[in-house]
Each structure stands twice: as C-alpha cells, then as structure tokens.
Amino acid sequence: MFQQLPMYQRIGAQAFKKDLSRTLKLAKHLNNPHKNFKSVHIAGTNGKGSTSHMLASVFQEAGYKVGLYTSPHLKDFRERIKVNGKFIPKKSVVSFIYANKDFLTENQLSFFEMTVGMAFDYFSRVKVDIAIIEVGLGGRLDSTNIIIPEVSVITNIGIDHIAFLGNSLPEIAREKAGIIKDNIPVIIGEKQKETTDIFKAEAKKHNSAIYFAQDLKFPTYHTDLKGDYQNKNMNTAIAGVKILREKGWEIPEECLKNGLNSVKLHTSLQGRWDILKEKPRVICDTAHNTEGLTLVFEQLKKEKFQHLHIVLGVVNDKDLEKILPLFPKTAIYYFSKPEVPRGLEAKILQEKASEFELEGRVFNSVSEAYDAAVDAALDEDLVFVGGSTFTVAEII
Secondary structure, three states: OOOOOOOHHHHOHHHOOOOOHHHHHHHHHOOOHHHHOEEEEEEOOOOHHHHHHHHHHHHHHOOOOEEEEOOOOOOOHHHHEEEOOEEOOHHHHHHHHHHHHHHHHHOOOOHHHHHHHHHHHHHHHOOOOEEEEEOOOOOOOOOOOOOOOOEEEEOOOOOOOHHHHOOOHHHHHHHHHHHOOOOOOEEEOOOOOOOHHHHHHHHHHOOOOEEEHHHOOOOOOOOOOOOOOHHHHHHHHHHHHHHHHHOOOOOOHHHHHHHHHOHHHHHOOOOOOEEEEOOOEEEEOOOOOHHHHHHHHHHHHHOOOOOEEEEEOOEOOOOHHHHHHHOOOOOEEEEOOOOOOOEOOHHHHHHHHHOOOOOEEEOOOHHHHHHHHHHHOOOOOEEEEEOOHHHHHHHO
16 A cells, blocks of 8 residues: 555655545445444544544443544554554455455555545444544545534644645635535534634535534533643534534443543554653654644643753655744754655755754654654753654654
C-alpha cells in the first residue's frame, strides 16, 4: 500500500483526489459495507481526532462494539482502524489487499481511498454496533463522505491545507459543511462568526437540526487527556452523546463520565499533550497549525521549568511565516527533518527560524535531535517535541 500508491501523509498534494467516484466504485465492489453499520462522522481543522477517540471511549464504556477510523497513524498503519481499541489484525489487512489487489491497481485508488474501503469492509465483517469515522481532509469530497451517519460533527474551522480547501475560513467551512446530510443532526464544536451563517444555511438546505456545542449547558466532566484544549473537544463529544441519546442510544451518565476519563485506556490515543518523561519533563504534541500551536504554547507558559528545549521538525507545505512567530524566542531549538518525503530539510527550517529569532542547531534526524535535547536538559528543564505529527511519531 505504501509503495505502490500515493499517500497524502507522505507526499502531499499529488496524492489528494478531489472526487468521490473511485470511493463509490470501491464501495460497490465491496458490496457497500458502509451500509451495514451505524456511524458518527467527524470533520474539523483541529480536535477531530481527540473528539473521535472520546466518543469511541464513551460508547465502549456503554458496552457497544465500536469501530474507530482515524488518520494519520503515528507508528503502525493499523492504528487507523480499531475495534474496541484493538488494531485491525495484520491478517485482515493482508487478506483485504490480496482479495482486491487487481481492482485496487486497475482503478488507481489512492492510499486513503483504499484504507477507507478496508476500514468499512472490516467494520461490516466484525459487525460493529457503531463506527466513529474521522474525516481525512476537508469533508465534501473526502473518501469517508459516503456514509449516512447518526449525527455529523464539525469541531472547528482554521486555516490549514489551503491548497485543497480554500484560503479563507468561509471557503474552508463550505468544504467541511459538505458532511451535512439530509435530516441528519449536525453539531458545531466552536462558534466562529465567519462560519456560523454558512453552517446554518447548509443545515437549513438539508433540513438538519443544528446545535452549537458551546451554547449547550453541561455539568462539569473530566478527561484523562491533559491538553487544556481538550475541554472544547470534550464539550463537542458530550453534545454528540446528548443527540445520540435522543436518537435512542443507551449511554448511562456513569458511562459518559468513565468513558471521558478513560480515553487513553480504551483507545490507545497518543501524541496529544503526552508527557513522556519527568526528569527532565518531556512533553510532545502533534499540533501543527496556527490554531493548534497557539493553544499548545498557551499551556506551555503554565509549566514550571528553568530552560525550555524544543525539538522541531515540520513538513515542506507548512506556512512557516504564520507558525514560527508563535514559538517562544527564549527556547533552545533542535532542528530536524521528519523521515517522510514531505519532511522539510532541517537546515532550511533553521534558516527560516532564525528570521524569527529562534536559534538552535541542526541534527541529522529527529531521534538525534531528541537525544541531544534530553542530554542537554537539567532535571528542572522542559523538553517539548512538536511541529508535525511525524516528528512526534519518531520519538513516541
């Protein structure tokens, strides 16, 4: 799968196909497996992964058999397709490709299209009660957008992937609003003045009830995911539970509480404000766009430390002019290139960073940069690893 076919995660733009025809053709070839299970569909610029994992955890706690489809993966391809927190078995991956190889090759399916087909086929075969499906990119033309879910969720809208989705919040909102379906309720996680009217108009067009999570009142809940930004995601997930209860899903209050408190235990979620070590304190986070990084650095300010060491690696389509000003100038930087074809050369990153008064050394690999940071750090220091999902993946 990795070698033969394009994969957005690795190579970027040329792997992105703005068209659902091949996905629909694959679904038909597989006897439309997506019609055999109930689902929740989750889009958004930031927070869709965490919200997906929270909902999956709550459903598991309530005793349901839960499919979870997310992307990208950190270490193992099979992280993308889970049932009750367990990765799809290797033999299921192999047998899917073996059985469908001719069709996949002839129709030149992208890596993502194939993976969606594999996930839906697997969820159908093992008879999940519900599948939580995270959108890959955008919404309207994302390969996951062939499902008719119980509820659609859009966490928020930020500027990311402008080459595909548009370069303004309203344009991006229109792409994400493409997951709104006729008569299916939709939850918007964050109310933003530039996008609210677009979502309301789209919901009206589809006769869909629309709910803004921040307008709904809930008791106080807690989650084992430690990022401050998880409070917004938690509200969105709780709004999802509220609507799903109204649709007849049995989710007792105790299961909601326990599910939110056991997200890591139930789903093995990694890379979100993950504390990897205590002396020195090492934190990693996969935030990689303006909105995500802003929240991460706000939380970093609350940490107590003597010196801050930042292991930084990014991909080559990042808008560095926008994200580098967010980074603290007082930190010591360890520049590296994530080991993917899209990785930006560490030397280029260092040169660009120095324009924003961010100074540090260049290393041959993320792991080398990480080792140097940990070695240099005192027990009272803090090491932060981030800039890209791939940078985090290499040290987790």
